[in-house]
């Protein structure tokens with residue numbers, strides 16, 4: 143069972159659920175967290191409350207909806223170097239390809255404390271169909287397809303979504319202290335298209351993540367991995383995020399990338415990125431290059 147928001151003429155968006163057969167049922171709550179809170183108030187699981195609405199008349203089929211972000215995540219955080227593939231890619235960009243060097247990426251991959259960084263706010267985060275931007279001062283940019291955990295203020299995992307942690311490999315490779323600039327800019331994060339309810343997932347480590355990139359109607363990249371390749375446990379990542387921190391209901395924690403395009407690949411203006419997570423759906427975003435600018439002294 144998945145939760146979406148779709149565009150509706152008379153309202154900004156409508157919260158709805160999608161059943162296994164792809165039928166969409168409207169939910170009478172303004173947003174995902176209100177729905178979760180209502181289930182708690184009624185002493186039911188979110189899934190049990192969701193099921194009650196499938197007795198209603200469906201409004202549409204999922205394929206026909208124009209979707210928005212499934213929620214306004216107040217903050218998006220991200221985990222790094224949680225898959226071998228990510229560690230190897232970072233080592234490549236940090237050492238100009240000297241793969242025998244041992245770096246801080248090797249250290250963090252094996253360390254007890256995971257890498258967790260601040261990725262985005264609701265205003266910087268886009269949803270299905272919206273443009274993700276390319277920075278004007280980077281020549282090596284890639285999407286990072288990641289499993290996103292939707293959590294409440296206590297760190298409880300409420301659901302799963304797909305996320306794109308857009309990244310500048312040249313900026314991060316130049317100096318790891320540039321990480322916030324390599325990761326955070328306008329439209330550098332995308333989430334959606336749906337929230338797969340945690341109650342409806344038996345084993346999240348069985349979820350698969352696929353990324354496809356299209357250029358001039360041709361597929362130029364296609365890669366796939368499984369969450370069971372994750373070095374850490376999902377709960378472990380959440381516990382480090384919430385430790386001595388203030389987290390807000392509906393925060394999204396991205397869990398790291400495990401699909402990386404070849405080292406010579408960079409995104410171009412006009413590309414289309416598809417990120418598919420089994421059970422969640424396909425998050426599709428066109429890519430838009432930001433015009434070159436001079437740095438301005440204020």
Ligand code: DO4
Pocket residue numbers: 220221222223224225228229232257286307397398399
């Ligand atoms: O260490 C930098 C970021 C790594 C990251 O974003 C990832 O592994 O997904």
Ligand code: MG
Pocket residue numbers: 220221222286288307398399
């Ligand atoms: Mg990432």
